[in-house]
Amino acid sequence: MFRTVLIANRGEIACRVIRTLRSMGIRSVAVYSDADAGARHVRLADAAVRLGPAPAAQSYLDIDAVLAAARSTGAEAIHPGYGFLAENAGFAQACDDAGIVFIGPSAESIRVMGDKITAKNAVEARGVPTVPGIAKPGMTNEELAAAAGGIGYPLLIKPSAGGGGKGMHVVESAEQLAGSLEAARREAAASFGDDTLFLERYVLTPRHIEVQILADAHGNVIHLGERECSLQRRHQKVIEEAPSPLLDEATRARIGEAACETARSVGYRGAGTVEFIVPADAPDEFFFMEMNTRLQVEHPVTEEVTGVDLVEQQLRVAAGETLELEQDDIVLDGHSIETRIYAEDPAAGFLPTGGLVEHVRHPEGEGVRVDTSLEDGLLVSVDYDPMLAKVITWGRDREEARRRMVAALEDTAVVGFTTNVEFLRALLELPDVVDGNLDTGLIAREFNGLEFATPGEREFREAALLMDAARGSSADPWRRRDGWRLGESAPRRFPLVAADGTTHTVLLSGTVDAPAVVSAADTKPDAGRTATLPALVTRRGQEVAVTIGGVGRSFTAVVGPEGVQLTRRGALFDIRRVRADHSVHGEAESTPTLTSPMPGTVLVTSVEDGTTVVEGDPVLVVEAMKMEHVIRSTVAGTVALNAAVGDAVSRGQVLAVITPEATEGTDGGDGSDVSSAHTENPESPEKEGSVA
Incomplete structure (x- = not known):
């Protein structure tokens, strides 16, 4: 067995691999970029x-730097996470040439399975069923368009690498094909360095089911059951579980054997994963999609069962062991579910977020596992994938795992x-999720x-109490900031605004040590509605409990005198105090200014400086956390660009x-009646297809 292993990765998977290395008594070596110098995986490793x-x-993609790190630390093997x-055949070959063991398959296996076209042809030769379509290397957009009619619509464009x-793009009609092919080539080239595409029939109500396999160098191949990965958003898995609630034992055995045959090919x-698409209305059918020649993000659910x-x-x-x-020996015990925690805002179209982790609280309890690199003070940047952590639960049956x-x-x-x-x-x-009625388009539909x-009135009251407490109190009445005066204390008015624009005004009386909520209203407090509710704020670090009128609620919060971020039931409420000289309503809706909806990098400028555009024209494409967002104009006029390709933007x-442009019914260039720019994601079709 190895004495020292280097993990050529970061984040939660690096932490996960270090955990097993430590349990086996193997020395671990972490690598890091400047952005990760203080990351958890760096501190957990032995070097x-x-x-x-x-x-x-x-950094992480620099093969020479990774190999140099392995040599300098005496690592005999590299785990790619x-x-x-992880699926770079050139890296696997470079490890072999350097005399360092690559913990994964051979470079040739990665090459064959890493190209979806050659992989499809390889498994077809072994009798494994595949999705109808056309998969030939080097096809031009014109050749693909000519073949599309024979496949029929809707169809799915997929990169070979x-x-x-x-x-990946779902195409509903011939009119959408040309634009989708261009976008798919650009995205494939940017993500994989290879813009080869192929087409497949789009399977309606598809379910994405994958099989975990293990194979040694002595010809032994087994499978460890399947995982259901049908809950997807923009072709990205969101929730996975094992086993699938769809398959019966006979189909489970057949799909498992097909996966083993794929590995033998x-x-x-x-360890590897063979992915299949299964029609929801014909669960005894399945089609090979691809093989992932690495450990999967969702591998913990297989470990749990x-x-x-x-x-x-x-x-x-x-x-080299057998x-x-x-x-x-493989027996499935109970049920396991995994959810992926991402730095993204679902209510804003899943735009990437990120920033400083002020405080993190992970769940605990029976049947709960957390794979994470999150900790207080971590700076989450847009340089890498937005996944932050994984929560995994196990139960004796699916419903117990879901409730947990x-x-x-x-x-x-x-x-x-x-x-x-x-x-x-x-x-x-959701009822369909509770019942196990899943498919890859469910999230888009629901x-x-x-x-x-x-945030409701209760959250605003709590925010006001916390901000009031954050101002502090003093035995010296001249230094107190709670409205103290001779006689009855002056009420303290808190005009507040939440991140979604909701406003509320809370009026407090009493002292900071013994506050009372006098009222909470959108307008000036009405004496007829005023109700005094005694309040108590209890803090233990960043875990906060607020009791109002005898009813307590606990949450996690970061508190300052001018604002509060509180998290309850997974929801984050960002509530700030509004000053007299600060309008809570921005001017973006009435100005022709295009702003970035998230931190990222300008990938494309669709027009040149001085170009005349009409409403809806694409102006720029911003990329963040491996996602592209098209920014379009919502007003006709002349463009003045403030950013160039490659610029990092906030x-x-x-x-x-x-x-x-001055048009009839508007004010022209002086106070035109226009709305703000909007963004769209080119990878967000109305229907979602099954994916790799």
């Missing part, structure tokens, strides 16, 4: 080596910026019906200004 600046191309270099849904070695440590098995296989497990997950998410708090925790909790309560928490930064 750590700097790779380079924050951009992945200059997932993402970055890569995975994770990037570059390339002489696979290590089988009791097998997949990272340990990867290490043993890479060290699999001790046989197929009959809902409770775990309610007990999860990430204070500092918006995450998708509340969205995940609401999704798990999203508008999901109810997200909005949320709200002005990217361009459009001088409106």
